[in-house]
Amino acid sequence: MASQSFDLIVIGAGPGGYVCAIRAAQLGLNVAVIERENLGGICLNWGCIPTKALLRSSEVYHLMHRAKDFGLSAGEVGFDLDGIVKRSRGVAKQMEGGVKHLLKKNKVTVVMGEAALAGPGKVSVKGEKGTEELTARNIVLATGARARELPGLEADGDLVWAYRHALVPPRMPKKLLVIGSGAIGIEFASFYNTMGAETTVVEVMDRVLPVEDAEISAFAKKQFVKQGMTILEKTTVKKLDRGKGKVTAHLEADGKTTTAEFDTVISAVGIVGNVEGLGLEKAGVKIDRTHVVTDEFCRTGVDGLFAIGDIAGAPWLAHKASHEGVMVAELIAGGHPHPIKPGAIAGCTYCQPQVASVGMTEAKAKEAGFEVKVGRFPFIGNGKAVALGEPEGLVKTVFDAKTGELLGAHMVGAEVTELIQGYVVGRTLETTEAELIETVFPHPTLSEMMHESVLSAYGRAIHI
The missing domain is CATH 3.30.390.30 (FAD/NAD-linked reductase, C-terminal dimerisation domain)
Structure with a gap:
């Protein structure tokens, strides 16, 4: 395929990438966005949006059980897990369609495939029809992140789940272990606990939701325990023994190891940046613990190359990625945007x-x-x-x-x-x-x- 030339190429169409592409197009630039999987990225397809749809179902289910408190009466309250998941996937699909429409409306060229840097201002894309080369004066890396996997705690989709498996569960867990009490872990714990799973949350730090204010963490914990969750703080999962239909977790706290049995484990122990296979090292990009090192304007130090969103490090939030995307688009178009202040970015966790x-x-x-x-x-x-x-x-x-x-x-x-x-x-x-x-x-x-x-x-x- 002949080389195509653009003002800007964005690698990754998540909440950082697609927003950057649209803003740049609004500013008159000729833009291409490359995506290997779903428009809207993890956030829209396998993260923020579908989890909120699941949590809404559990919230309504919880309220149905409280009908009497509101002077209402309801018949037998039950749920259909497949129906809940189907609604969640439908919401994600609708939003993906919306992103596709917005990119088209703003005349952004969408290229589906795996991207890699192929020299200054060059990107090669391996797609269904073979490999093509695109060129641009500016390139934005917006490849996001994926679930961190710890040795021995790897997800298998059957007994041990990562967030993707937890969004399309093959069954309703009866006895669930959630490893990690950050936003992802506690949201899934909240959903499955409300739907009836006997839920245990293990956190290696001294409190759940460790990035939050200590008083807020303590208040939230009290509510989780009231809802029937077991919360184990300052505890490490040393290993998981996988058997037929069950997992034995070895839990270490205060130097002592105990075991407990579960039918399902959700691993939510953080994320790692998608930095592999992009040719970053060869291009001279600095990488620190799976994240691209940037300045306050998301510049990588390599001329014309920027990195935004999760690949550029904390806070790992969709709204931070989107805002960085807009900032970079305006910078490339000759504007003078303000750098983002991390202290003015809110964090939200949608547990109950x-x-x-x-x-x-x-x-x-x-x-x-x-x-x-x-x-x-x-x-x-x-x-x-x-x-x-x-x-x-x-x-x-x-x-x-x-x-x-x-x-x-x-x-x-x-x-x-x-x-x-x-x-x-x-x-x-x-x-x-x-x-x-x-x-x-x-x-x-x-x-x-x-x-x-x-x-x-x-x-x-x-x-x-």
Whole structure:
């Protein structure tokens, strides 16, 4: 095939890559995006979106069991696992179709196949029709990441699952072990536990959801335990003995090893960047622990070569990847975008109860030398939360005592993944407590708790 020339080639069509391609096309560049599997990447097909569809089913199922609390009556409550999975896959397929339409609408050339760098400004693509070469002045690596596999804990799709298997389960687990309590692990634990699996979560760190504020982790743990989960912290899975229809896990805590039997194990022990087979080392790209090293503008140090999203390292979040994609597209088109501030990127976990945060935890703020003012407000003090039947939750805000800067916000409870954005906007606008205190929050809403938490930090809370 003859070589095709573009202004920009994006390798990977996940939430970083396809967004970068579309923004660049809007800015008048001739763009190609290369994808080896699904448009929309892992996030849309095997991550964020289908997991939210599964979790929505478990949320509705949980509410059906609570019908009596709301003065309602329901017949026999049951579920069809195949039906739940079918809905989840349908949602993912619909979104993939949407991305395909957007790329076409913006006149982005889509090339399906495996890409590799073939010299400065050159990319070779191995597809169904053989290999073709594309050239461009600028290339963006957006190849994402995959599940980390630890020796002896590898997924087999039968007894031991990675996230992909857990999204299209061959059966409903009866006794489930989830290894890792980050966002992926705890979301699957939440889904399967709600659907009736006897669920144990093992975390090597000293608490579940270890990146969250310690107070929020403790609150969430209490709720998980109340829901029937077993949580084992400071515990390592040393090995898995796989038998017929069962797995014996060897668990080590405090220097002692015990064994426990499960019919299913989900391994969620982090991710590794997709850096292999791209010809990166040959091109002179620096790689550190499976991630491409970049500057604040996602430049790799190799002329005309950028890396965005999961391949460029933490935080491993789709919205961070998308924003980096836009920033790089604008930079390539001659603009002057602002670099992304990791401290203004929210993290959201869609377990029950939901967890969301932005900025520094209380401990991190103190470590950084700040004198802090901390505010808290419980869901039980909010009329809307009680009316919704969701009185379990907490909003926590951390301020710099000297300047009033909002250093961090941390929440656990119903719909906090939607609420957190208020604080994200606040941090982006470099707000202080004064502006937040002066802001009028509508009533009755869950968002009023955000106001009360700010007031609490300054000894002014009304409803506690």
